[in-house]
Amino acid sequence: MRREEPLTRSSQDYLEAILNLSEREQNVRITDLANHLQVTKPSATGMVKVMSKQGLLQHDKYGPIQLTEEGAKQAHLVRQRHRALKDFLVHILGVPHKTAEKEACLMEHSISMDTSERLYLFLRENLTK
Amino acid sequence: MRREEPLTRSSQDYLEAILNLSEREQNVRITDLANHLQVTKPSATGMVKVMSKQGLLQHDKYGPIQLTEEGAKQAHLVRQRHRALKDFLVHILGVPHKTAEKEACLMEHSISMDTSERLYLFLRENLTK
DNA sequence: CAATTATGTTAGGATTGACTAACATCAGAA
DNA sequence: TTCTGATGTTAGTCAATCCTAACATAATTG
Numbered sequence: 001m002r003r004e005e006p007l008t009r010s011s012q013d014y015l016e017a018i019l020n021l022s023e024r025e026q027n028v029r030i031t032d033l034a035n036h037l038q039v040t041k042p043s044a045t046g047m048v049k050v051m052s053k054q055g056l057l058q059h060d061k062y063g064p065i066q067l068t069e070e071g072a073k074q075a076h077l078v079r080q081r082h083r084a085l086k087d088f089l090v091h092i093l094g095v096p097h098k099t100a101e102k103e104a105c106l107m108e109h110s111i112s113m114d115t116s117e118r119l120y121l122f123l124r125e126n127l128t129k
Numbered sequence: 130m131r132r133e134e135p136l137t138r139s140s141q142d143y144l145e146a147i148l149n150l151s152e153r154e155q156n157v158r159i160t161d162l163a164n165h166l167q168v169t170k171p172s173a174t175g176m177v178k179v180m181s182k183q184g185l186l187q188h189d190k191y192g193p194i195q196l197t198e199e200g201a202k203q204a205h206l207v208r209q210r211h212r213a214l215k216d217f218l219v220h221i222l223g224v225p226h227k228t229a230e231k232e233a234c235l236m237e238h239s240i241s242m243d244t245s246e247r248l249y250l251f252l253r254e255n256l257t258k
Numbered sequence: 259c260a261a262t263t264a265t266g267t268t269a270g271g272a273t274t275g276a277c278t279a280a281c282a283t284c285a286g287a288a
Numbered sequence: 289t290t291c292t293g294a295t296g297t298t299a300g301t302c303a304a305t306c307c308t309a310a311c312a313t314a315a316t317t318g
Contacts, residue, residue, distance in 0.1 A: 010275065030295075031294080031295060039276070040276080041295075042276090042296085042299095045297060046275075047276095050274095062282095062295080093251055099241065106239030107239040107240065110239065112232065115218065115228070118222040118223060139304080139305065160265060170267085172307070174267060176306095
């Protein structure tokens with residue numbers, strides 16, 4: 001059972017948000033998600049429905065949201081890219097945290113796994129930490 | 130007469146394409162633009178119409194496309210970002226040209242002028258060239 | 259100049275992802 | 289348990305951007 005549809009910008013954002021939220025609270029709800037992503041609840045409901053159909057998460061009416069195995073896997077990849085980009089912006093370029101956060105959020109959808117890994121290695125070598 | 134509407138992803142792509150094309154041929158036509166951006170001619174016509182209304186370019190029915198002063202200014206900024214990103218990907222990370230081109234194209238919409246300038250400086254210092 | 263080919267436009271839809279308004283359900287307090 | 293406020297869903301829109309099919313104009317060439 002392979003995933004066909006590529007992740008959209010939006011679904012990546014949703015995945016990452018759900019992953020982050022699920023590490024802080026044991027139940028991720030539509031409202032949390034909507035707040036986190038700055039969208040309205042109906043928007044979150046709609047997207048969750050789509051992602052559920054794509055097998056990225058599990059959600060029953062009025063219930064909590066849970067990533068599937070596939071969803072979690074993808075979410076981790078997305079987050080890894082996000083972090084690498086943010087680290088680059090903050091620690092290499094000196095971009096302020098807030099801006100870096102915002103821009104990493106946008107950029108993360110544009111880079112391939114390969115590039116993400118290269119960035120990762122680059123950071124390893126250049127972050128005196 | 131200031132511009133209100135922020136540039137969208139698409140309009141940035143169009144601006145950059147028009148700028149590049151206009152440096153190679155003295156007349157930029159709808160078809161060139163459509164080919165360059167891999168969209169159909171009706172799509173190009175439509176977007177050109179919108180951008181014309183926004184004062185980014187000038188275009189009469191069946192005529193050539195020309196950037197306005199404002200459009201050209203924006204186009205240069207977009208292209209500068211694009212180039213900085215591509216250079217980074219190719220020369221710092223070692224991403225293959227083709228991939229770098231594609232990804233720079235996507236990323237360029239996500240970074241601010243400020244970040245773009247930082248990247249520029251970083252490249253100056255780190256490209257032994 | 260007439261016919262053909264290249265170029266451009268219009269009309270009509272599809273899709274993505276957001277929104278508001280209104281309704282439904284749930285959970286905690288009186 | 290009933291009421292109420294928090295949470296979730298449905299229905300209906302909207303805007304951006306793309307598309308295809310069909311038509312219109314321009315340019316080239318026999």
